[in-house]
Amino acid sequence: MFSYLSPEQRVPQDHPVRMLRRLVDAVLRKLSRRFTAMYAHGGRPSIPPEKLLRALLLQVLYTIRSERLLMEQ
Template sequence: MRGNTFEQVAMLSTLTPDELVPVDHPIRRIKAIVETALAELSPQFDAMYSTIGRPSVAPERLLKSCVLIALYTVRSERLFCERLQYDLLFKWFLDMNADDPGFDPTTFSSVRVRSLATR
């Protein structure tokens, strides 16, 4: 007998991305290492960014994105940003909520310019 398909409907869920990533997944250990390293860089990031003005994407989030790009061999930053719209593991690694929008791929290049200017 042929099964039926049902149209997906919007739903309210109490699940978080953290609950969806298996406890023994290797990415959990990688995330802990990355967050420790980024915590040490926090003073340098504070010096690079103003306390006033329009908020930007956190440099920690962009560096963690680069880790994901390397680990999952995503071909480009543009494809990464597209995948970020629907990949809950990526959102979990970047400390984003499931319904948070991704960021624009040009954000990567503007941060590169900023980091080169502060050297």
């Protein structure tokens, strides 16, 4: 029925995505100030650029054809 496993528990330790995640974390830390400066102070809340970039990277790696399919998976 319900799964109480975190994504960290589901992904094997030797999976290439883990190495890629460390690299992406380092790059996004460096870009964090730039992303913060881009946010508008008014209007509707947006998708954080860090999350959007991570999702798009996974879309490319797993050859997911559309953003709609990415959200479904």
